[in-house]
Each structure stands twice: as C-alpha cells, then as structure tokens.
Amino acid sequence: MAALAEAMKAGIWFDRSKVESAEDKYQEYLVRGSGVKKAGTQSSGGEVSQQIAEARKKIQDTLKESGSSSKSSSEDVESLKKQVKDLTGIITNMNKKFESLESRLSALEGKGSTTPSKPAEAAAQNGVEDSDEDSDSDVDLFGSDEEEEDNEEAERLKQERIDAYKAKKSKKPTLIAKSNIILDVKPWSDETDMAELEKCVRSVQTDGLLWGASKLVKIAYGVQKLQITCVVEDDKVGTDFLEEEITAHEEYVQSVDIAAFNKI
Structure with a gap:
C-alpha cells in the first residue's frame, strides 16, 4: 500500500482498473499464504472479506488524496499560466510605448539637427554649391525682420x-520733512544786552529756516537765557549749522543748547 501511494503521488497512474484488480489478487494471495487451512469455514471467509474491504478502503483514500493533490497542482498550473499571460501583455504594452517614445525622440532630433539633407549632400558630392542668396534664405542666423521690428x-x-511714470512722479508733490526746534541761547553775563542777542540770532537766515516766538528765561543770579523757536526743513538746515552761525556772534553768545527737537 505504501509503495502504491508513493507511486500515485509521483504521478505514475496508467490504468486504474488494472491496478485495482492486481491489488485484489495480491491481497488474496497474502491471505492464502498466511496459513489459513479451512477456507470453507465462515470465520476464515469473514476475515478475508474484511481484509479485502480494508484494502479497498485504503486504496480509495489514497485515490482521494491523490485526486485532491492533482487538483491543487492543476490549479497552480492554471494560475501560473494566467500570470505569464498577464506579464506577456504588460511587456508587449511597454515595448509599444518604448517604440513610440523612440519615434518621437527621433523626430525631435531630426528637427533640431543642422545636418544637411540628402539633396544637399548629393549636390555637394557632385561639386555643386548653393549661392549665397539661397543659403541666406535657408538659414536665418540673426532672426527675421519681423522679429526685429517686434523687439523694437x-x-x-x-x-x-x-x-x-517718471513724469507722473515728478508732478506729484513730495512731502517735505520738517522739524520744530527750541534753542536755549545763553549770554556771557547779566550785563549782556538780550535784545541785541536776539537780533543776532534772528539775523541767521537761510533757505528752509523760519524763526518763531521767543522769550527770556531766568537762570540764576540775574542771568537770563533766550529761548527761541524755529522751524527747519530737515534736508536743508541742521542743528550743527544753527549752532555754528549763532555762536559766531561771540560778543553776545556764550553757548547754544537744543532744548527740544520734534518732527512735524
């Protein structure tokens, strides 16, 4: 039985009826040779029939196992065939796309190539050259006149x-930055003529400078300082300029300080 099962698993199965008949005869031979003397008795005949039935059952079980194994094998083969077919289709589509890409690339290279055409090669081999006028009309190195006109x-x-834009910007009034400055102008002593000192300060005139109100502020020991307001254009007049021009009147002015500086 073991040898028969191994043979069936290995796929060796030529004629099922012959194999079953041979198996029955072999089982009968084994029963006869086992020392059974009273073959006509009921007990010995029952044992032989039971052994034969068991043998047949084992053969049927083995056949079922073999059938299921062969069925699974056939399903695997069909699955492999389907996979091969699908892969073949994919490869075919890829080859078609690759050929299409190659043809497009060849067309693009042909357009961008500067190699002469076959008629031009033949003319060159025969010693015939195109005129300058024809070559100029075929090859446009500097662009056409229409392109130049478009660029101009x-x-x-x-x-x-x-x-x-420049004209519009020039007409638009620009915002002039101005500042309000309060100056503290100090005299040398309490004997300094403050009226003359103020005249000296206001005598400083320049473009972008406008003097405002003024007043005298007591400092100490009878000494007073002149506190005067002015408006200046930042781009034209600076605090250094005011200090230099006012302290130039040395006989009246001792020093000039910036009391306040505010942007307008």
Missing part, C-alpha cells in the same frame, strides 16, 4: 511707459 516695438513701448 516692445522696447519703444517699454520706454514710453517708463517716461510716463
């Missing part, structure tokens, strides 16, 4: 827009 027109429009 674009540059002209660009320049016109720039000029219009």
Whole structure:
C-alpha cells in the first residue's frame, strides 16, 4: 500500500482498473499464504472479506488524496499560466510605448539637427554649391525682420511707459520733512544786552529756516537765557549749522543748547 501511494503521488497512474484488480489478487494471495487451512469455514471467509474491504478502503483514500493533490497542482498550473499571460501583455504594452517614445525622440532630433539633407549632400558630392542668396534664405542666423521690428516695438513701448511714470512722479508733490526746534541761547553775563542777542540770532537766515516766538528765561543770579523757536526743513538746515552761525556772534553768545527737537 505504501509503495502504491508513493507511486500515485509521483504521478505514475496508467490504468486504474488494472491496478485495482492486481491489488485484489495480491491481497488474496497474502491471505492464502498466511496459513489459513479451512477456507470453507465462515470465520476464515469473514476475515478475508474484511481484509479485502480494508484494502479497498485504503486504496480509495489514497485515490482521494491523490485526486485532491492533482487538483491543487492543476490549479497552480492554471494560475501560473494566467500570470505569464498577464506579464506577456504588460511587456508587449511597454515595448509599444518604448517604440513610440523612440519615434518621437527621433523626430525631435531630426528637427533640431543642422545636418544637411540628402539633396544637399548629393549636390555637394557632385561639386555643386548653393549661392549665397539661397543659403541666406535657408538659414536665418540673426532672426527675421519681423522679429526685429517686434523687439523694437516692445522696447519703444517699454520706454514710453517708463517716461510716463517718471513724469507722473515728478508732478506729484513730495512731502517735505520738517522739524520744530527750541534753542536755549545763553549770554556771557547779566550785563549782556538780550535784545541785541536776539537780533543776532534772528539775523541767521537761510533757505528752509523760519524763526518763531521767543522769550527770556531766568537762570540764576540775574542771568537770563533766550529761548527761541524755529522751524527747519530737515534736508536743508541742521542743528550743527544753527549752532555754528549763532555762536559766531561771540560778543553776545556764550553757548547754544537744543532744548527740544520734534518732527512735524
């Protein structure tokens, strides 16, 4: 039985009926040779029949196992065939796409190539050369006249827009930065003529400078200082300029201090 099962698993199965008949005969031979003397008795005949039934059952079980194994093997084979078919289709599609890409690349390279055509090669081999006029018409190294005109027109429009922007910007009033400054002008002593000192301060005149109100403020021991307000344009007049011009009147002015500085 073991040998038969191994043979069936290995796929060796030619004629099932012959094998079953041979197996029955072999089992009968084994029963006869086992020392059974009274073959006509009921007990010995029952044992033989039981052994034969058991043998047949084992053969059927083995056949079922073999059938299920062969069925699974056939399913695996079908699955492999399907996978091979799918892979073949994918490879075919990829080859088609690759051929299409190659043809497109060849077309692009042909357009961008500067090699002469076959008629031009033949003419060159025969010693025939094209005229300068024909070569100029075939190869445009510097662009056509229409392209040059388009570039000139674009540059002209660009320049016109720039000029219009500059003109508009020049007409727009610009905001002038101004500052309000309060100066403390100190005399040398209490004997200094403060009226003359103020005249000296106001005598400083320049573009972008406007003097305002003033007053005398007591310091100590009868000494007073002149506190005067002015408005200046920041781009034209600075505090250093005011200090230099006012202290230039040495006979009246001892020093000048910035009491307050505010942007307007």
